[in-house]
Amino acid sequence: MQRSKRILLVSHCILNQNTVIENEARAEGPVLSAATWALREGFGILQLPCPEFTFLGLNRPPMTYEEYDTPDYRKHCREILKPVLAQVKDYLRNGYELAGLLGIQSSPSCDPGRGVFMEELMLLFSQNGIELETLWYLPNSEEPLFRANEHLLPQ
Numbered sequence: 622m623q624r625s626k627r628i629l630l631v632s633h634c635i636l637n638q639n640t641v642i643e644n645e646a647r648a649e650g651p652v653l654s655a656a657t658w659a660l661r662e663g664f665g666i667l668q669l670p671c672p673e674f675t676f677l678g679l680n681r682p683p684m685t686y687e688e689y690d691t692p693d694y695r696k697h698c699r700e701i702l703k704p705v706l707a708q709v710k711d712y713l714r715n716g717y718e719l720a721g722l723l724g725i726q727s728s729p730s731c732d733p734g735r736g737v738f739m740e741e742l743m744l745l746f747s748q749n750g751i752e753l754e755t756l757w758y759l760p761n762s763e764e765p766l767f768r769a770n771e772h773l774l775p776q
Contacts, residue, residue, distance in 0.1 A: 627720040628712050629664035630705070630742075631655075632731040633671035635723060635759060640674040642683050647759075655723065655759050664720055667708060670701045672730050672738040686729040689737045698730075698741040706745055713751070721755035733758050 635655045638646040659666055673681060673689070676697045709719060722739075725731045730738035733756040746753060 625663040625665065626717045627662075627664050628667050628709070628717055629659055629662075629720050630667050630669055630709075630722045630753075631659065632724045632728070632759075633669050633674070634725065634731070636666070636668050637671075640671040640679070642673075642681060645683070652759060659723065662720075665717075667705065667712075669705060669731075669738075669742075672698050672701060675701055684729060686735060686737060689729045694737060695741055698738045699745060702742055702745050705742075706749060706751075709746070709751060710749070719751065719753065721757060722753050723757045723759065726758045726760050 634641050634652075636651045638648045638650060638652065641647075672694070673684075676694060713719065722733055722742075724733040724736060724739055728736050730736045733739050743753065
């Protein structure tokens, strides 16, 4: 079978809800609606690391954007994004398309519109000449589909 050569960056917890803070998980394992959608669209999935888990561990307290918006956390985000950037560059060099990014609405780290980790990802990619034109997010509600935000760029 032919490869799609379309890669989707996916927030870690969409495929592994076990990294989500206590009482905030939306599913037992992966968020099936998101995983099914990505598979149905034919995307190859590049799972992003969970910055909150790798920074504070599994038993971390709930925190806000403002609490994560620190120099140490932003530095951590940039460090764990280096391998992702290297993988994306290799895909692009080999004729693959970076189809977009799927994040989590209202996450202090992984909301594509306002998440510390996503801001660092967008900035790092922009600095390396990589544009992410299509961003989706998993709604923070019972909505079954994703809303597309076109052309979101770092400030």
